Amino acid sequence: MAAPGTEPEPSTTTPDGPPSGGAEPTPGPAAPPYRKLYRSPHSRMLGGVAHGLAVHLGLPVTWVRAAFVLLFFANGIGVLLYAAFWFVVPIGIGEPARGGLGPTYVWLNGQFVPADTVGARPQPLRKGQPGRLGRLRDLLQGTFQGEPVVPEQASAERGQSGATSRQNLGQLAALLMLVVGVMALLNVLNIQSSQPYTWPLLAIGVGVALVWRQADDSRWQRWFGLEGGGKRRGAFARVGAGVLLVTVGIIGFLILQGTGSTVASVIEASLAVLAGVLVLTGPYALRMWQDLGAERTARIRAQERAEIAAHIHDSVLHTLTLIQRRSEDPKEVQRLARAQERELRLWLYRPEAAAEAAPDTLAERLREVVAEVEDRHGVPVELVCVGDCPMDEKVAAQMQAAREAMVNAAKYGGGGPVQVYAEVEGRTVSVFVRDHGPGFDPETVPGDRMGVRESIIGRMKRHGGTARVRPAPDGGTEVELEMERAADD
């Protein structure tokens, strides 16, 4: 689906030769300045070494694979070479198709092709060709690659292309060659029955290959966040099979060596050595682990600090500058300071509320109203809120009445702090607004003063609530607003 390597080079990775598995080499027209070798995560038989090499060298995969197979017969050098590549070369990262870092590539007909040349929809990775051989191939690849078989629908979509079937043939041929190679190898092994260690060694080799393959897979999934929910069991199965094979191989090896009678003691000894190694390296490993953790914590802290610094810079420092410039206007300075204090408090102690854009609960709405009154009238308003509830029409009316009461308290309350207490108790919402001013008797208020009568008492009545204005015991005035909430939420 995608070209391996972080610096995809269309010219080299997409030779435009005939799309056949056994195609002749089609070297890229322009040599790239710099290329890195990666193993290909896709279209691999084992570790993606051959494929990665092929892409790197601009050769057909089949050639590389054939070279490995041929080298295998040269005293198994091919295997060693392959293993070395597998071990050393990292699996391809920075997949362009998903990373969006460059042109998108798809694996099509044995070549990497820019996605736009084949249409918006990338072709499926493998072509599940109906027929026994196709299924056998799928099975084989599935076993070693751990990738799901291409869905039927996808394969149906591509049925039209004759090139794909030819390419399928090519891949099949490669696989068959591999099978033949293995057969030949088995023959050789049978002949070499004088070397009895071969079978255990083979088992160990296959087991190790399985485990390594799985490690590659999980790494791959981690990088790209592929959720392997359904795959996980398969992964465990493969790792388990690999471990089992290795164990069987080792035990077989020991038995063949004539130490079969002492397998138990050998295992014991191995365990002892393992334990010793653990004891010796444990502290270092633990230390490293802790260092990693500490480093991570420090990094997170630094990030947090940076965020706080940014916030303070944006808000507090800015306000302080404004305050310095306007130092001759105490009202404005107070307003700025209060507004900033409020914002900072909200940010420090109620980050969730600060993140919310629109206040839709009583407490948030009250906070807004209080802020507004403080700013407009330059009088501190102390708000205490017990409980909370969502806003509805009736509560909204109550908030308007409360606002009016606060404005009155700020205007006539003698400049002292206004105290607002709101409580939600079941369905009842009560708000108390109190000032410490000279106080007044509602009875003596002249009839033409509509503020208290209409905006507070009248409004509450209209919405089915009650409002009381009364002098506080030791001076000042208190307005009490009580409202039943509307419908249940």
Place this chain on the structure above:
Amino acid sequence: MTEAVSTGAGADGPVRVARVVLVDDHRMFRTGVRAEIGRTETTGIDVVGEADDVESAVKVVAETRPDVVLLDVHLPGGGGVEVLRRSAAVMGEPGGVKFLALSVSDAAEDVIGVIRGGARGYVTKTITGADLVNAVFRIADGDAVFSPRLAGFVLDAFAATDTPPVDEDLDRLTQREREVLRLIARGYAYKEIAKQLFISVKTVESHVSAVLRKLQLSNRHELTRWATARRLI
């Protein structure tokens, strides 16, 4: 809230002086508070020590044995709670050191944390000098001091919930205690509460002390966390 400074060195009455230690990591704030309440001849408060972190606070408190410690909630070295924990010895004894939390913090967990740690009250830093002097003498006399905000926190924390109380006596507020707290939250001074409820100031004080005791001893699990969560609906 607007009561005049009545305690302290009055013209007649016995001259009382409360020895106070200021614990706050902001020197400017300590200086301000000292200037505001530290004039012993008028306020009756003698600032006998200052500290700016947990370590020095514990040391100063142990050395000077003041009547009242004005304790900031946020302090380097573990905060006010840590000071309280490490001063348990001087707090426990009869006539021992009493702590009054003084904070700008808006967070319920900070405030209720120090109260549960053993502080006898909590006031905000916006408090006036006269009110602070009053609060200090109230604390020195063994009473509890609730600011409107603390009363709100406590009402919230003890609000009726689905969780059954572990200890009925401690985990619930009586109707009267609830009323008193509500009036405090509404901005009433003790004297006003007494008038409103037709009880004596002493009774108000005993109600407040009972609430404080419940708050400090309550078995309610995760009281603080829970109260905080409730405020964050």
